[in-house]
Amino acid sequence: MSEATVSRLRERLDVVRERISAAARKSGREAEDVRLLVASKYYDASQMEALREAGVRLVGENRAEDLISKQEEFAESFEWHFIGHVQRRKARLVVPRVEMIHSVDSVRLVEELAKRAGERPVEVLLQVNVSGEESKYGVPESEVEALLEAAAGSGGKVDVRGFMTLAPLVERPEDVRYVFARLREVRDRLRASWRGDFDLQELSMGMSDDYAVAVEEGSTIVRIGRVLIEEGGPVRRQE
Numbered sequence: 001m002s003e004a005t006v007s008r009l010r011e012r013l014d015v016v017r018e019r020i021s022a023a024a025r026k027s028g029r030e031a032e033d034v035r036l037l038v039a040s041k042y043y044d045a046s047q048m049e050a051l052r053e054a055g056v057r058l059v060g061e062n063r064a065e066d067l068i069s070k071q072e073e074f075a076e077s078f079e080w081h082f083i084g085h086v087q088r089r090k091a092r093l094v095v096p097r098v099e100m101i102h103s104v105d106s107v108r109l110v111e112e113l114a115k116r117a118g119e120r121p122v123e124v125l126l127q128v129n130v131s132g133e134e135s136k137y138g139v140p141e142s143e144v145e146a147l148l149e150a151a152a153g154s155g156g157k158v159d160v161r162g163f164m165t166l167a168p169l170v171e172r173p174e175d176v177r178y179v180f181a182r183l184r185e186v187r188d189r190l191r192a193s194w195r196g197d198f199d200l201q202e203l204s205m206g207m208s209d210d211y212a213v214a215v216e217e218g219s220t221i222v223r224i225g226r227v228l229i230e231e232g233g234p235v236r237r238q239e
């Protein structure tokens with residue numbers, strides 16, 4: 001991995017971090033309240049070194065196979081989260097390898113994760129399809145409570161830390177602000193009634209195009225990919 005690649009990556013990360021802190025301040029929070037997760041699906045195993053050298057600590061993988069092959073060399077270099085759809089038959093591969101699964105969207109998956117939990121509980125976020133757009137993944141708001149019940153019934157094996165959403169693709173990030181605001185409202189409402197079981201503090205929302213808006217609306221984890229690799233990303237397009 002060339003020095004130039006690493007320093008370009010560092011610059012882009014700096015821009016993203018600055019925008020995150022500005023947005024956090026706007027919402028009355030601190031930069032430290034928001035974690036930057038790099039969506040590492042854009043990097044093959046040989047490119048993970050650049051992420052490490054550029055100071056990335058938290059990465060999110062979409063596929064069990066990639067997670068396994070990248071961890072052969074880099075298991076200790078990062079904190080690993082899983083952000084892609086979890087196939088139930090792969091749950092046993094994913095669970096021991098990650099600190100958090102962002103994309104839990106069925107009662108059956110909650111039950112499978114409970115079965116695969118080791119000594120410590122499996123930390124998860126429930127993926128909610130807020131916008132109601134045609135999407136294969138994520139549960140509608142009306143089904144979230146069923147997932148919380150399944151997790152509460154797992155005898156402490158599945159710990160729900162909060163919620164995740166994918167906003168629809170739009171031209172202007174302002175057009176998806178309502179999605180992030182809505183997920184925060186869902187979180188606040190459920191937090192009150194589930195206090196005894198779960199903390200529900202995390203909101204995993206915001207990607208390359210819309211992370212600043214997501215942070216303004218309360219995101220605690222942004223998942224950033226394209227903007228770190230594309231020309232015309234935030235390094236060029238400084239606002």
Ligand SMILES: *Cc1c(COP(=O)(O)O)cnc(C)c1O
Nearest residue numbers: 039083207208223224225226227
């Ligand atoms: C790829 C991916 C991201 C990052 O998206 P970008 O638009 O590349 O920033 C975030 N979340 C999930 C679940 C992803 O698959």
